[in-house]
Amino acid sequence: MKRGVKQAQSFASLISEPLREALKKRGIEALFPIQAKTFEDVLSGCDLVGRARTGQGKTLAFVLPILESLVNGPTKASRKTGYGRPPSVLVLLPTRELATQVYDDFKVYGGAMGLNSCCVYGGASYQPQEFALKRGVDVVVGTPGRIKDHIEKGNIDLSLLKFRVLDEADEMLRMGFVEDVELILGKVKDVSKVQTLLFSATLPSWVKQISAKFLKPDKKTIDLVGNEKMKASTNVRHIVLPCSTSAIPQVIPDIIRCYGSGGRTIIFTEKRESANELSGLLPGARALHGEIQQSQREVTLSGFRSGKFLTLVATNVAARGLDINDVQLIIQCEPPNDVEAYIHRSGRTGRAGNSGVAVMLYDPRRSNISKIQRESGVKFEHITAPKAEDIAKAAGVEAAQTITQVSDSVIPAFKSAAEDLLNTSGLSAVELLAKAIAKATGYTEIKSRSLLTSMENHVTLLLESGKPIFSPSFAFSVLRRILPEDKVESVTGMSLTTDGNGAVFDVKKEDVDTFLAAQENAAGVNIEVVKILPSLQEREQQRGRFGGRGRGGFGDRSGGNRFSGGRGGRGGGFSDRRNSSGGFKGRNNGNKW
Numbered sequence: 001m002k003r004g005v006k007q008a009q010s011f012a013s014l015i016s017e018p019l020r021e022a023l024k025k026r027g028i029e030a031l032f033p034i035q036a037k038t039f040e041d042v043l044s045g046c047d048l049v050g051r052a053r054t055g056q057g058k059t060l061a062f063v064l065p066i067l068e069s070l071v072n073g074p075t076k077a078s079r080k081t082g083y084g085r086p087p088s089v090l091v092l093l094p095t096r097e098l099a100t101q102v103y104d105d106f107k108v109y110g111g112a113m114g115l116n117s118c119c120v121y122g123g124a125s126y127q128p129q130e131f132a133l134k135r136g137v138d139v140v141v142g143t144p145g146r147i148k149d150h151i152e153k154g155n156i157d158l159s160l161l162k163f164r165v166l167d168e169a170d171e172m173l174r175m176g177f178v179e180d181v182e183l184i185l186g187k188v189k190d191v192s193k194v195q196t197l198l199f200s201a202t203l204p205s206w207v208k209q210i211s212a213k214f215l216k217p218d219k220k221t222i223d224l225v226g227n228e229k230m231k232a233s234t235n236v237r238h239i240v241l242p243c244s245t246s247a248i249p250q251v252i253p254d255i256i257r258c259y260g261s262g263g264r265t266i267i268f269t270e271k272r273e274s275a276n277e278l279s280g281l282l283p284g285a286r287a288l289h290g291e292i293q294q295s296q297r298e299v300t301l302s303g304f305r306s307g308k309f310l311t312l313v314a315t316n317v318a319a320r321g322l323d324i325n326d327v328q329l330i331i332q333c334e335p336p337n338d339v340e341a342y343i344h345r346s347g348r349t350g351r352a353g354n355s356g357v358a359v360m361l362y363d364p365r366r367s368n369i370s371k372i373q374r375e376s377g378v379k380f381e382h383i384t385a386p387k388a389e390d391i392a393k394a395a396g397v398e399a400a401q402t403i404t405q406v407s408d409s410v411i412p413a414f415k416s417a418a419e420d421l422l423n424t425s426g427l428s429a430v431e432l433l434a435k436a437i438a439k440a441t442g443y444t445e446i447k448s449r450s451l452l453t454s455m456e457n458h459v460t461l462l463l464e465s466g467k468p469i470f471s472p473s474f475a476f477s478v479l480r481r482i483l484p485e486d487k488v489e490s491v492t493g494m495s496l497t498t499d500g501n502g503a504v505f506d507v508k509k510e511d512v513d514t515f516l517a518a519q520e521n522a523a524g525v526n527i528e529v530v531k532i533l534p535s536l537q538e539r540e541q542q543r544g545r546f547g548g549r550g551r552g553g554f555g556d557r558s559g560g561n562r563f564s565g566g567r568g569g570r571g572g573g574f575s576d577r578r579n580s581s582g583g584f585k586g587r588n589n590g591n592k593w
């Protein structure tokens with residue numbers, strides 16, 4: 001669904017005929033706001049800092065005016081042409097995948113105007129890059145490390161440079177490319193002759209300081225996010241869902257079924273090992289991360305782009321800038337460390353005016369979502385794992401469509417089997433059809449899940465004791481008074497409610513009656529099955545108030561080993577999150593996040 005983000009304004013007047021034709025072939029017939037707002041400043045020679053939310057067209061916001069300037073505008077006269085010419089434009093990006101993507105735009109649109117581009121990044125062989133540079137190019141796009149190497153080898157001459165662009169500038173600097181970037185930018189002798197453009201959807205204050213160093217003092221800033229509260233994409237439905245790590249592989253297929261709209265899904269994990277592991281557990285998924293060989297990364301990404309497979313499990317290497325058609329759903333397996341990562345990851349959907357869904361999984365006992373909520377301005381929608389009826393509804397709609405598409409010619413072949421079934425099964429036609437749809441969708445058994453951790457065949461209970469519950473260990477002590485030790489030991493996920501009056505936890509489905517009956521053993525104790533997950537205290541809140549990691553503390557007893565889904569060690573406190581061992585499959589799996 002398109003929203004009205006396009007601006008027809010000045011398209012024809014700003015953009016020359018061949019470029020307009022090339023844009024039209026890709027469905028672009030008007031400028032987006034960031035493009036319209038920056039175009040003339042770039043054309044008139046200004047340095048510029050540009051910021052707009054993800055998917056709002058920042059790439060063309062520099063590509064188009066640069067091309068117009070080189071071919072029809074102020075830099076035309078001094079631009080060299082012919083064999084062996086040095087580049088007029090240098091574009092720096094943080095990842096190889098992004099460099100390739102931006103190069104593609106320069107190749108197509110610059111090509112339409114008679115300009116040559118090349119792309120240089122690490123992990124690919126030097127020789128073809130050297131040949132291209134020696135032949136002479138107008139635009140060089142690449143990652144800082146490799147560009148620096150080429151400059152040092154004398155393959156790139158920056159003496160006639162007109163434009164330098166830092167795209168996803170904050171990520172490039174955050175990734176530790178500061179020295180390379182400074183060295184590259186420092187190679188330009190006469191900065192008065194070069195325009196520097198810096199773009200990103202996120203511009204933390206430290207980037208602004210750096211931009212003050214690289215850009216001219218009279219630079220323009222076009223910030224379409226500015227002080228607005230909402231920093232993430234407004235075209236995306238931002239959702240959070242409580243889920244323990246061990247339940248992630250089971251819950252994800254259901255989330256895709258209910259929220260994926262049949263399109264592509266990108267799943268983000270914090271660690272490479274988790275991306276490998278999860279992609280192995282999800283049917284038809286592939287992994288993408290920095291440890292995979294460059295040639296394989298390219299094969300994977302192009303397979304995902306072309307629809308050979310629809311689920312990509314990636315680390316932050318895919319968080320920035322990637323523009324892939326029909327990504328309907330983003331799943332983050334846990335809250336990222338910084339708000340920028342949340343904004344960029346969720347921004348891989350809901351692009352160019354389309355809508356999308358971003359689901360972030362979190363362990364209510366360990367994760368801190370309020371920080372991301374506060375800093376991104378996102379008001380998260382809280383949901384629990386898709387229920388049987390949600391899955392059936394989503395899967396059923398899809399299956400019903402495919403069933404109606406089956407040719408009528410098969411009916412005679414299967415009719416008598418269908419009639420036999422109807423006559424002998426004792427079920428109605430509708431009931432039988434429901435079973436057939438279940439079989440067709442693969443959902444022949446729908447397991448119930450707990451609201452607190454999304455674990456299969458577990459139920460979330462609420463405990464109240466008639467007085468405030470200050471700590472998980474207090475809640476355990478109440479349980480210990482009314483239940484045998486082995487039942488108390490089996491409790492997982494003990495978490496306190498925000499109002500301080502209750503604690504919620506998961507028990508096995510078969511133990512629910514024992515827990516409910518136990519409340520009779522003590523006056524004032526109330527235990528009930530949770531229908532809607534109450535608001536829960538977060539990690540910091542509990543640590544701040546009670547400061548402890550000791551026995552019975554947060555994470556302790558309640559599946560403290562984050563990845564095992566089993567009982568944690570006594571000292572396994574919440575702060576050990578990043579060092580916990582275990583994996584999606586269980587305790588014996590040594591993979592880390």
Ligand SMILES: Nc1ncnc2c1ncn2[C@@H]1O[C@H](COP(=O)(O)OP(=O)(O)OP(=O)(O)O)[C@@H](O)[C@H]1O
Nearest residue numbers: 028030031032054055056057058059201321323352
């Ligand atoms: N004027 C336009 N009309 C229609 N589509 C456009 C227009 N400009 C850009 N697009 C499309 O919008 C999509 C997003 O553009 P782009 O990748 O430049 O976004 P971005 O702002 O750089 O996002 P991010 O911050 O995630 O990198 C691309 O598919 C691009 O082709």
